[in-house]
Amino acid sequence: MSFWENFWNIFWWFFCVYAFFALLWALFAVVGDLFRDDKLSGWWKAIWVIFLAFVPFLSLLVYLIARGKGMTERSMERALKHREASDAYIRGVAAASPSEEIAKARALLDSGTISADEFDRIKGKVLV
Structure with missing residues (x-):
């Protein structure tokens, strides 16, 4: 019988650790x-941080309900900006087209x- 008691104690401990890290992740995300939201004033940011x-837990739920859609939109905008910057960098460092290489060689x-x-x-080499 003590084996099952220990097993469920271990299971409960792992669940609590998982829930704690999930709470920390959500807090850091919020x-x-x-702080990335430019439209929110400093006072509102301070109030949210205090809560x-x-x-x-309650503040996270209220924030996700009240501002979850905006949070997603800001995240998508940021991802799009990062992708555009990455694509521009890749285009900048990528090799020129074969016709440009032949023109330079000519x-x-x-x-x-x-x-x-x-x-x-x-x-x-260019045409292969």
């Missing part, structure tokens, strides 16, 4: 959203910087 500090050939054999090698 506080992060509060989150003293009545965390300009080098015309200026005499490279020989016709080197031009053919560059053209062959």
